[in-house]
Amino acid sequence: MSPARPAPAGALLEMRQVSFGAMRDQTQPVATEVNWTVCAGEVWVVAGPQRSGKTDLLLFAAGLMPPLRGTYRCFGVEMPVTGDAPLEAFPPVALVFDGGQLFNHLSVADNLALPLRYHERLPADAARRRVEPLLEATGLTPWAERLPQTLGRNWQKRAGLARALALRPQLLLLDNPLGGLDARHRAWWLTFLGALARGQTALELPPVTLIATDDSFEPWMGAATRFALLHEGRFTVIGDRAALHACTDPLVGELRQRELPTGACGPDTALSERQS
Amino acid sequence: MDRTEASAFDVSRTSFLLRAPVSRSYANFIGRKIFLFLVTMQELGAFALITLGVCARKLRRPVPLIRELICEQIARCGVRLLPMFLFVALALGFLVIGQTVAVLAQVGAIQWLGSIMVVAVVREIGPLLAALLVLARVGTANVVELGTVRALGEVEALEALRIDPVHYLVVPRVVGLMLGTFALTVYLILGAVLSGYIWAFLQDVPIRPGEYFSQLAGALTYPDFALLALKTAAFGFVIAIVTCYHGLARPLPLDAVSNATVRAVAQSIVGCVLLDALFILVYLNV
Incomplete structure (x- = not known):
């Protein structure tokens, strides 16, 4: 467990002595006494065994449930923001769900357009023009009119990513983004996330701070800048890549070396550039 | 600070009523049914009020x-x-x-x-x-x-x-x-x-x-x-x-x-x- 320390300047996310519950039963604590600070420009990977609460951590970080104890601030705003607040009152955080969690009655393009149509009150054709660059950047243009259930998991996850980017977030939370992908798609994700982190996508987004969860550190060894472990209700900040290599915790060692079922593609060069 | 805001009639707190074995006492059985009816009425009433509240608030900015x-x-x-x-x-x-x-x-x-x-x-x-x-x-x-x-x-x-x-x-x-x-x-x-x-x-x-x-x-x-x-x-x-x-x-x-x-x-x-x-x-x- 990480000790509480003052938040450095530029912290986007600050948790102090936080306990949070599960989404299905918010009174049931998933992790306690979490102290975590995420600064702009960092790429975090939170790993842990399955059912350790990684998804609940991201749902909580996205402001979908209140903390049971402690204080959680995101972009200086105490979370969660509730009531009838306008979009501007919410911190610019977006969440990419593991399965994409697309709306099955809407086409892929309409899924991406939904937040724009709701928050910016755009008519359908104007929203459609706004999502075309997103479809193009994520390679979804050929499937824009398809319903989500007709797409494979690889493309559903990509559509979930594109939808999360529609509101131009500065902090992107990704739940198991590489899980269940084939090697080609995994390589695309690592490359695209690297470009997002540097602000070098065709979408003209500023650099986006990333927090991803995974069952293993292995595919992120050359990609992420900061690492943390979530296991048995304890959230442990490990540190940078050197600290991850130096960590003697047997579980961290196992997660460092664990191969993903579909085969990892190795460190991504685009993301590795960020380390230097 | 405890921020849990579960309702007193939250289903997680009242579902024991549904799981409990059926009482052999007729009065208890009727009482349980009445209590469940009141719980349902309260939950539906709360949901209706929430919906009406959202309707009223969002009318200002359709x-x-x-x-x-x-x-x-x-x-x-x-x-x-x-x-x-x-x-x-x-x-x-x-x-x-x-x-x-x-x-x-x-x-x-x-x-x-x-x-x-x-x-x-x-x-x-x-x-x-x-x-x-x-x-x-x-x-x-x-x-x-x-x-x-x-x-x-x-x-x-x-x-x-x-x-x-x-x-x-x-x-x-x-x-x-x-x-x-x-x-x-x-x-x-x-x-x-x-x-x-x-x-x-x-x-x-x-x-x-x-x-x-x-x-x-x-x-x-x-x-x-x-x-x-x-x-x-x-x-x-x-x-x-x-x-x-x-x-x-x-x-x-x-x-x-x-x-x-x-x-x-x-x-x-x-x-x-x-x-x-x-x-x-x-x-x-x-």
């Missing part, structure tokens, strides 16, 4: 997307059900009204036709039958759709996109069902009255169209129109709230959606009948 969704729901709850309602109106006219007219003519009480038709069709059978048909066609679909939406995690996806799930999923259904039930009731009544005369005509009942319709029109009062609108909209509201509540209020595994649908139908019927009883009191005092 969202064009929600307007489109409301139009879709009006089409779904009204226009698309019209053929079925016209069929039921014909059946109701032939089976009930036509025969009533024939019997009244036989016993020489045709002067009571207007009063009987207004009480039977305009005040009672029309609105209640329309509500039950809307419940069967749209209410059940609401529970299945929203239960599936909840089970697949789409509600969390809406919240992550800062879209109010009640505003996006419930408000259009509530407005659509209220307007749809009202409009369909009017068509049902008109169709039934018209087909009732056709049936009477085919049976050679000695009554002219002018006499038939003037008796009906003469028996109607202005409060009948106002109360018909109010009652049918209230039926639509009850059906929408109960079905949306059972679909959305708690996370459902997919295999629990069918049970939720059965509960929603039963509670909607009870709700509509109780509301109907309330309106009878209003009619008696008008």
